[in-house]
Amino acid sequence: MNKKNPLIAFLGNEKWQWLSIPVFAVVLSIVAGSVVMLLMGKNPLAAYVGILQGAGLVPKPNYAGGTGMLTDFTSFLDALAPMIFAALAVTVGFRAGLFNIGIAGQMLLAGFFATLLVGYSELPWYLAKPLVLIIAVTAGALAAGLVGYLKHRFNISEVVSTIMMNYIIAYVTSYYIKSYFVNPVSRQSEYIQPAASLTLKNLRVGGVRIDVSIGIVLAVAAALLVYYLLYKTRLGFEIKAVGANKQAAEYAGIHIGKTMVTAMMISGGLAGLAGATFYLGHYASMQPGVLAGLGYDAIATSLLGNNHPLGVLLASVLITTLDKGATYMSSKVGVVREISGVITSLILLFSATGTYIRYRVNRQRLEQKEQPISPAPGEVSADNEEKSREASLKEGGDEA
Amino acid sequence: MKDAMISIRNVTKRFPGIVANDNISLEIRKGEIFALLGENGAGKSVLMSMIFGLYEPDEGDIWIKGQRVTDYSPRQAARMGVGMVHQHFKLVENYTIAQNIVLGMEPVKKTLGFLPLVNLTESEKEIEALSHRYKLDVNPRARIEQVNVATRQKVEILKMLYREADILIFDEPTAILTPQEIEYLLEIIRELRENGKTIILVSHKLEEIKEVADRCAILNRGCLVDIRDVATTSTREMANLMVGREVMLEVNKPAPVFGDVVLEVENLRVKSQDQVEVVKGVSFQIRAGEIFAIAGVSGNGQAEIAEAITGLKPATDGTIRLNQVAITHYPVRQRNLEGIAYIPEDRQAYGLILEDPISDNLALKQYFQEPFSTPGGKLRPEAFVSYARRLIDTYDIRSNRGEASITRSLSGGNQQKMIIAREIEQDTPLIIFVQPTRGLDVGAIENTWQQILREREKGKAILLISLELDEIMALADTIGVIYNGEMLEIQPASALTAIEIGAYMMGVKEHE
Amino acid sequence: MMDRMIIDGLAFALPLFIIAVGGIYSERSGIINLALEGLMGFGAFSGALAVVLVLRSFPGLQPQGIYIAMIFAMVGGALFATIHAALCIYFKANQVISGVVINILSVSLTAFLTRQLNSLIFKAPSDRFQLGVASRITIPGLSEIPVLGAIFRNLYPFQIVIVLVAVAAYVLFEKSRYGMRLRACGDNPHAVAAAGVDVERIRFSAVVISGALAGLGGISFAYSISANFSPMIYMGYGYLAIAALIFGNWGMTTTLGAALLFGFARSGGYELARALEMSSTFNDITMTLPYVLTLILLIFFSKTNRVPRSLGEIYDKGKR
Amino acid sequence: GGGSEPAAGNGGQAEADGEALRIAIVTSPSGVDDGSFNQDNYNGILAFVENHGNATVNAVQETTGDVAAAVQAVADVVADYDVIVTPGFQFADISSIAKDNPEKKFILVDANPTPQDGQELFDNVYAMTFAEEESGFFAGVAAALETKTGKVAVVNGIAFPSNVNYQWGFESGVMYANKHFGTSAQVVELPSYAGTDVTNTNVGGNYVGNFADPATGKVVGNALISEGVDILFVAAGGSGMGVFTAAMEAEGIYVIGCDVDQFDDGVYSGGNVILTSVLKNMSINVERQLNAIVEGSFQGSNELLRANTDSTGFVWGDDRHQLSAETMEKLEEVYELVQAGTIVPSANFNGHSPDNFPGL
Ligand SMILES: Nc1ncnc2c1ncn2[C@@H]1O[C@H](COP(=O)(O)OP(=O)(O)OP(=O)(O)O)[C@@H](O)[C@H]1O
Ligand SMILES: Nc1ncnc2c1ncn2[C@@H]1O[C@H](COP(=O)(O)OP(=O)(O)OP(=O)(O)O)[C@@H](O)[C@H]1O
Numbered sequence A: 001m002n003k004k005n006p007l008i009a010f011l012g013n014e015k016w017q018w019l020s021i022p023v024f025a026v027v028l029s030i031v032a033g034s035v036v037m038l039l040m041g042k043n044p045l046a047a048y049v050g051i052l053q054g055a056g057l058v059p060k061p062n063y064a065g066g067t068g069m070l071t072d073f074t075s076f077l078d079a080l081a082p083m084i085f086a087a088l089a090v091t092v093g094f095r096a097g098l099f100n101i102g103i104a105g106q107m108l109l110a111g112f113f114a115t116l117l118v119g120y121s122e123l124p125w126y127l128a129k130p131l132v133l134i135i136a137v138t139a140g141a142l143a144a145g146l147v148g149y150l151k152h153r154f155n156i157s158e159v160v161s162t163i164m165m166n167y168i169i170a171y172v173t174s175y176y177i178k179s180y181f182v183n184p185v186s187r188q189s190e191y192i193q194p195a196a197s198l199t200l201k202n203l204r205v206g207g208v209r210i211d212v213s214i215g216i217v218l219a220v221a222a223a224l225l226v227y228y229l230l231y232k233t234r235l236g237f238e239i240k241a242v243g244a245n246k247q248a249a250e251y252a253g254i255h256i257g258k259t260m261v262t263a264m265m266i267s268g269g270l271a272g273l274a275g276a277t278f279y280l281g282h283y284a285s286m287q288p289g290v291l292a293g294l295g296y297d298a299i300a301t302s303l304l305g306n307n308h309p310l311g312v313l314l315a316s317v318l319i320t321t322l323d324k325g326a327t328y329m330s331s332k333v334g335v336v337r338e339i340s341g342v343i344t345s346l347i348l349l350f351s352a353t354g355t356y357i358r359y360r361v362n363r364q365r366l367e368q369k370e371q372p373i374s375p376a377p378g379e380v381s382a383d384n385e386e387k388s389r390e391a392s393l394k395e396g397g398d399e400a
Numbered sequence B: 001m002k003d004a005m006i007s008i009r010n011v012t013k014r015f016p017g018i019v020a021n022d023n024i025s026l027e028i029r030k031g032e033i034f035a036l037l038g039e040n041g042a043g044k045s046v047l048m049s050m051i052f053g054l055y056e057p058d059e060g061d062i063w064i065k066g067q068r069v070t071d072y073s074p075r076q077a078a079r080m081g082v083g084m085v086h087q088h089f090k091l092v093e094n095y096t097i098a099q100n101i102v103l104g105m106e107p108v109k110k111t112l113g114f115l116p117l118v119n120l121t122e123s124e125k126e127i128e129a130l131s132h133r134y135k136l137d138v139n140p141r142a143r144i145e146q147v148n149v150a151t152r153q154k155v156e157i158l159k160m161l162y163r164e165a166d167i168l169i170f171d172e173p174t175a176i177l178t179p180q181e182i183e184y185l186l187e188i189i190r191e192l193r194e195n196g197k198t199i200i201l202v203s204h205k206l207e208e209i210k211e212v213a214d215r216c217a218i219l220n221r222g223c224l225v226d227i228r229d230v231a232t233t234s235t236r237e238m239a240n241l242m243v244g245r246e247v248m249l250e251v252n253k254p255a256p257v258f259g260d261v262v263l264e265v266e267n268l269r270v271k272s273q274d275q276v277e278v279v280k281g282v283s284f285q286i287r288a289g290e291i292f293a294i295a296g297v298s299g300n301g302q303a304e305i306a307e308a309i310t311g312l313k314p315a316t317d318g319t320i321r322l323n324q325v326a327i328t329h330y331p332v333r334q335r336n337l338e339g340i341a342y343i344p345e346d347r348q349a350y351g352l353i354l355e356d357p358i359s360d361n362l363a364l365k366q367y368f369q370e371p372f373s374t375p376g377g378k379l380r381p382e383a384f385v386s387y388a389r390r391l392i393d394t395y396d397i398r399s400n401r402g403e404a405s406i407t408r409s410l411s412g413g414n415q416q417k418m419i420i421a422r423e424i425e426q427d428t429p430l431i432i433f434v435q436p437t438r439g440l441d442v443g444a445i446e447n448t449w450q451q452i453l454r455e456r457e458k459g460k461a462i463l464l465i466s467l468e469l470d471e472i473m474a475l476a477d478t479i480g481v482i483y484n485g486e487m488l489e490i491q492p493a494s495a496l497t498a499i500e501i502g503a504y505m506m507g508v509k510e511h512e
Numbered sequence C: 001m002m003d004r005m006i007i008d009g010l011a012f013a014l015p016l017f018i019i020a021v022g023g024i025y026s027e028r029s030g031i032i033n034l035a036l037e038g039l040m041g042f043g044a045f046s047g048a049l050a051v052v053l054v055l056r057s058f059p060g061l062q063p064q065g066i067y068i069a070m071i072f073a074m075v076g077g078a079l080f081a082t083i084h085a086a087l088c089i090y091f092k093a094n095q096v097i098s099g100v101v102i103n104i105l106s107v108s109l110t111a112f113l114t115r116q117l118n119s120l121i122f123k124a125p126s127d128r129f130q131l132g133v134a135s136r137i138t139i140p141g142l143s144e145i146p147v148l149g150a151i152f153r154n155l156y157p158f159q160i161v162i163v164l165v166a167v168a169a170y171v172l173f174e175k176s177r178y179g180m181r182l183r184a185c186g187d188n189p190h191a192v193a194a195a196g197v198d199v200e201r202i203r204f205s206a207v208v209i210s211g212a213l214a215g216l217g218g219i220s221f222a223y224s225i226s227a228n229f230s231p232m233i234y235m236g237y238g239y240l241a242i243a244a245l246i247f248g249n250w251g252m253t254t255t256l257g258a259a260l261l262f263g264f265a266r267s268g269g270y271e272l273a274r275a276l277e278m279s280s281t282f283n284d285i286t287m288t289l290p291y292v293l294t295l296i297l298l299i300f301f302s303k304t305n306r307v308p309r310s311l312g313e314i315y316d317k318g319k320r
Numbered sequence D: 001g002g003g004s005e006p007a008a009g010n011g012g013q014a015e016a017d018g019e020a021l022r023i024a025i026v027t028s029p030s031g032v033d034d035g036s037f038n039q040d041n042y043n044g045i046l047a048f049v050e051n052h053g054n055a056t057v058n059a060v061q062e063t064t065g066d067v068a069a070a071v072q073a074v075a076d077v078v079a080d081y082d083v084i085v086t087p088g089f090q091f092a093d094i095s096s097i098a099k100d101n102p103e104k105k106f107i108l109v110d111a112n113p114t115p116q117d118g119q120e121l122f123d124n125v126y127a128m129t130f131a132e133e134e135s136g137f138f139a140g141v142a143a144a145l146e147t148k149t150g151k152v153a154v155v156n157g158i159a160f161p162s163n164v165n166y167q168w169g170f171e172s173g174v175m176y177a178n179k180h181f182g183t184s185a186q187v188v189e190l191p192s193y194a195g196t197d198v199t200n201t202n203v204g205g206n207y208v209g210n211f212a213d214p215a216t217g218k219v220v221g222n223a224l225i226s227e228g229v230d231i232l233f234v235a236a237g238g239s240g241m242g243v244f245t246a247a248m249e250a251e252g253i254y255v256i257g258c259d260v261d262q263f264d265d266g267v268y269s270g271g272n273v274i275l276t277s278v279l280k281n282m283s284i285n286v287e288r289q290l291n292a293i294v295e296g297s298f299q300g301s302n303e304l305l306r307a308n309t310d311s312t313g314f315v316w317g318d319d320r321h322q323l324s325a326e327t328m329e330k331l332e333e334v335y336e337l338v339q340a341g342t343i344v345p346s347a348n349f350n351g352h353s354p355d356n357f358p359g360l
C-alpha cells in the first residue's frame, strides 16, 4: 500500500488528468489490439506503423504515380475536418446537458440542402462556397434547434426525438436523391460542381496530387471558437450552468429554454458544418438513405476528448488516423480492416472508464499521502502531526 | 461488560483526505438511550453507519451483543437486530408505506402452487397493528410521495420495528420536525426503551438530549472527547465540549428600526406541479429593517411562497410588489435586478453548481454584468478571481485551493457560507432566507444569525422561512404562521410564544 | 388487407416489444440502456452462430433450430450486456456513453467475427450466417374469429416464445421479490441498500436480463426479416425500442401499446402505399410513418412522463 | 512531399522482372468472402494464383460503400501492387488513378471507367460489364416453363439500368416461352412497386426501392405471393434476402437467384427455394485477364460481355438447381440462340421492348 506507484503518480496529477487518462486508455487499447494481432500471427508494430503510413503521418516505402506522403496527409486532413466538427457538435450539446444523438441526421440534412441548392448550381466559387457553409449551418441549426425546443416545450427526451429525426431525414432525403439527382452508375447523388466543393481536389504540387481542405482550417478555427465560447463568454457560462445544474441556472436568472435551444442550435450548426465538409468536401456526393457512421463515432470522440474543445481536436486526430490508416495497414500486414474498428471501440471502451480511473487514482493518491496521518500508536512524529492537522483543516468541517 | 449491546473498540475510519473517526472506543448498554453529539462533520453519521454495516472500519472492531462482527453488511446488521433511521431518509418514493417497510424481506406466497409472488395483505395488517401499538399511525397503502416528513419518519421507525430490531439508531431525527412532533417523537423513543429497546440518538439539539438521554458521547473532528452522564451535565457544558470553546447560545438583537414597505404580497396563490393549489391567498408585508419569519411545518406552502416571489414558480393569482413595483410577472433575472437576494433551502440543488469552481459560483448572479463581462458578452476571468478572493476573505470561506477549488469539495457549512456571501453582496433591499442554518452546527448557526441581524441593521427587509422555532424566536420581528397554504396568524414576535406558534403550525386556530 | 396488416404488424411489434422490455428492466433499475441496439445485434449473432454450429453436426435438429437460436441469442445478449453492466456499475462510466460505445463495439465485432468464423470453421467464406426459415403456426379455432382472428394466424414460433417470455418477465418484474427490489433501485438505490439488498447485484442482473431479452428480439428479427444473420441486422430497431419504452413511460403494458403502434404504423404504411398504388420511389416516404407518428404523439404525451428517479445517476455507496 | 520522388518508380519494377505478380482485390462495402459477388471475382484470382505459384493476392476492404471512399481505398494501396481487381460499380472512378499509374493494371467489374477529360478508354484498365438482359432472359424462360400457377414475377432493387435490364430480359424470356414453348405464364407487376428509370420513365416491374432493405424486400415478396405468383426472379441486392425469406415461409414458392450461384442461400427446413440461378461469369473473365497480363497480351478496353464468351448463363451443375430435365433442355436451346445473337432480349436502352425483340 505504501509503495509509490509510478502509474498513480503519472495519472494522479490533477492538472494533467484531462490528458493523461485518455492517453492511458489509448495505450491500454493499443496493447490489447497488439495481443489480438499476435494471436492472429501478425506483427502489431508493422500494423501500427502501417496505420500511421496510411494516414500520411509517416512515409510509406513506395508511392504510386502522382502521389506522395503529402497526398495521404492532405487527404487525412480532409477526412479530419468533418470529424472535428461533429465531435464539437457533441461537445456543445453535452455541455448544455443535452445528448445530441442526431448528429448524423443533421449532417445529412445540411449536406442535402447545400448539395441541392448550391451543389449543382453554376454559381462562381466565391458565392458557392460561402453559401454552402451558410446553408449547412442553417439547416443543421434549425433541425437541432427543433429538438431543443421539443425538449423544453414538450419535455420530449432529446434522445428519442433525435433518433426519430435521424430516420425521417434519412428516408426523406433518400427519396429526393433517388428521384431527382441520382447517378445511375454510382447509385448515389451526382457529383457536385467543383466550385461548391469545400475541398480543392487534385491540385498538383511538384507532381504530387493533393487535396486542399478548406474544412480543416475552418474546423480548427471552430474548435478555438467553441473553446472561446464555452470558457470566455457569457453565453458559454450560461450553457455550462444549464448543463451542470438546471435548477441552479434557473435560480441565477438564466432562461433555461432559450439557452437550451441556443446550445442545440450551435451544436446543430456545427453538425451542419460536419455535413458540409463531409458531403461537399471529403466526398462530393451523397449515398441515399445512409446515415454517416461518423455521426455516432463523434459521440465517442467527444468523450475521448473529455468534452473539451481542445481535447476534441486531439481525439479527432487519433480516431481519424485509425480510420484513415486502416486500409493501408490492412493491405500491408494482411489483417482485415475491421481490426482497426475493434481497436477504436477498445479505445472508447477504456476511455469510458476514465471517470473511474480518475476516482481510483485520486483516492489512492490521497491514501498514499495520508498514510502518515494515522500511524500506529507510538510512531507519532512531530512532522506527521503537523500534516494531520493540515489535512483535517483542509477537508474537515468548519470551525466557527 | 455483560450487558453491553454494542462495543466499539479502537475504531478508525478514513476517507480520502480525512480521518472521520479516529481510534474511537465506547460501549452502549442494554436498555439505555445513548446520545451522540458533535459539530458538523465530527464523524457521528460515519460511526453510526459502521454500526449499521454501511461502512467497514479501517482499523479496530465492532462487537454486537457480545459477538465480534466480520463481513458486516446492512443485511447482517438487520439480522443482528440493529436498525437505523438515517439522517437522510431512505425511502422509495413511488412505493407504498407497506412496500417500503417490507423491502428487503418481502413476504411471498406460493401462487398456483409454485410461483413465489410477493403478497402484502398479511404484512399490511401486521404493519397496522404495529403502528397502533407504538402510536405511529400510518396508512400502509399510502404512497411515500404523498405523505409528509413526520409520516416518513414514522415509516423509518416502523421499518426497524417490523424487522424486530432491538438496537435502534436515530441519526438527527428531530431536525425536520415541529416542537409538537419532536415532543411526540421523544415520547415514542421513551416508550421504545420501556419495550426493552436500546437506543442511540444522534443530535445537535442539546435540549432534547438533556430531556431523554441517559448518557452522551461527544465527538470532535473524529475524536471521542468525552462520555458523560446526561443527568449531571449541563447543556452549556455539552456545547462547550462539542465546539471546543465558549458558545453564546443566544443572540443579542437590537431594537428594530422599521422603514418603508419593501415587499408587499397580496392574495398570492401558487399551484404545485400536479396542479394542486399549495399557496391559498397569502398576504403580508415586510418593511425595511424588519425580519419577517414564516413558521410552519415543512410542506405547507412556505417554499412555494419564496419561489413565487423569486419567480421560480409562477403565481396563479395575486400580486407581488417590490418597492411599489408590481413584479408578479417578471422573469427571474429581472426580479433579481429589481432587488431580491435569495438563499434557497436546498443549497446543493439550487444554490450552487457543485462541479464548478468557487469563483464561478460566487459570481453566479452577476456574471452578466460589469465588471464580470463586457457589454459584448465576453467574460473577464480576472474579475471573477479578484471578486472571489475578496469574498473568500471577508466571509471566511475555507477550501483547499482558494477560488479555484471545486465547490463540491467544500464542506456543507462552507458551501452555505458561499451562498450567503454571494447573496448578501448583491446588496438588495430584500433578502429571502430559507432554512439558512439547516444541518449546521451551533458554531456555524451562531455565525449565520449574526450575519442576518447585520443585514437587518443595514435596513434590509428580510423574509426568513424556517422550520426551526428556535431560529424564528431568536431572529424574527414579525411572525407569520403558515398551515396548509394559508397564513393563519401574523403577529409581532413579542406577542407569540413558542407553544402558541407550535399549535398554529399544527393547524390549531386561536379560538379552538 | 387488414389481415396482412395485423399479421405483419405483430411480427414486427413483438420483437420490438421484447427488446423494449429489456430496456425497461435496465432503466427501471436505474441504468440507462442505449446499448439495446448492440445487445440485440450481438444476441442475434450468438444465436445464429449457435444454430449454424449445431446444425453442422446434427442436421436432424433443423426444426428445433429456431429454439436453439433463441436460447443462445439470449445467452449471447446477456453475456455482452455484462460489459455495459460492468462499465456502468463497477467502473462508474457515463451510462449514455457506455451504451454508444457498446453499440460501436457490437457492430465491428460481429462483422469481424462472422467473417473470420465463416472462413475458419466452415471454410465457406460468407459475411452472414444462414438460418433457415421458421415455419409458421396457425392456432386452430381462434384463428377463425373474424378480423381479429388474424392475430392467431401465420404466427412465427418466436412470437409465441416472446409472448411467454414477456408474461414471465412481467410477473418477475411486477410481482416477485426481485422485481420489487429492482424497481426500488431505479427510484432510490440508497433505500434498497439500507434494506440490506445488494444494489449493484440487482442492477447488474437487470442489465444482463435486458441483454437476454434484446438478444431474443434480435434473433427474432433475423428470422422474420432475412432468415440470416448479417450486419444488416443493425437497422436501428434497438433505438426504436428505446423510443417505444420512453413513449410507454417505462411501464410494461403501455410500452406494449407503443410497440404495437410502431408495428401497425409500419405494416399499415405498406398497405396504404399499395392501396394508393404509389410507385416504389415513394417507399421511402411511407417508411417515415412510424417515426413521424411517434414524434407527433410524443408532443401530446411527454409532458406527463415520469423518468425513474435515479436513472443515469451513478450509484455510490458512500454518497449521502 | 520530398520523400515521394525516389519511391515513385518502384511500383513497376516487379512486373518488369517478370517475377511474382502482386494482385490486390479491393472490395466495397462487403469483403471478398461475401459468398456472392465479390467472392466470385476473388475465386477467379485464386484460380489464377493456383496456376502461377509465385503470384500473390491481398484482399482490401472498404466498408462504407461510398464511391469516393472506394476509390480512396484503391489509391491507398495501389503503390504496392501490380494488378488491382475492383469488383463493383463503386469503382468506376478508378480511371483517375489508372491515368496516374500507367504501369499498373486494373480489372474493373460491372462498370465502365469514368471518362477523364473526354478519354473513355484506358490502356491499363480492362472493364467488364455484362448483358444482364441475357441472364434475365434465361430466368424468364425457366420461370415460364416451371410455374404451376401461371404467374411469375421479378423483384428488383432500384430501377437503375442494370436492374431494368434484368427486369426486361426476364419479361422477354417469359414472352419467348409463351410464344415458342406453349406456356401461358403471366408476369405480375404491382403498380405500387413500379420503378422509374433514370430517364424518369415508368418501367413497371416490382422494385423494393432499396438495395439493402430486406424487410421491405420481404413485404414485396409477400405481396406478390399473395397475388398467386409462385416463381420469383430476384435481382435486388441485399433486399433480395427478404424475398427469399418470404418464399421460404410460403408453400411451394421458388425463387431464381442472380449474378452467382445462390443455391446455398436457399436452404431451409423444407428443402431449398432456389429453382436455379442465372449468372454473370465474373471469375472466368477475371482469370482470363490475369492470364493475359502474364502473357503480355493484356489490352485495356471496355467490354460488354455476352453469352458468346460464356459470360452470361445459368447454373449447369445438376445438384445446384431444381429444374426439370425438360426445362434444362429448352434452356440449352435458347442459350445457343442467344450465343449466336439470334435472340437479343430487351434491355433498358437497346431499343427493344419485352414484347418485341429480335428472335421473338
Ligand atoms: N463517503 C464519504 N466519503 C468521504 N468523506 C466522507 C464520507 N462520509 C463522510 N465523510 C466525511 O467524514 C466526516 C464525518 O462525517 P459525518 O457524516 O460522520 O459527520 P456528522 O458528524 O454526521 O456531521 P453532521 O452533523 O453534519 O451530520 C465529514 O468530514 C465528512 O466530510
Ligand atoms: N461522496 C463523497 N465523496 C467524497 N467526499 C465526500 C462525499 N460526501 C462528502 N464528502 C466530503 O464531505 C465534506 C462535505 O460533507 P458534509 O456536508 O457532511 O460537510 P461537513 O463535514 O458536515 O461540514 P459542515 O460542518 O460545514 O457541514 C466535504 O469535505 C467532502 O469532500
Ligand SMILES: [Mg+2]
Pocket: B040, B041, B412, B413, B439
Ligand atoms: Mg454536515
Ligand SMILES: [Mg+2]
Pocket: B044, B045, B046, B087, B171
Ligand atoms: Mg451526520
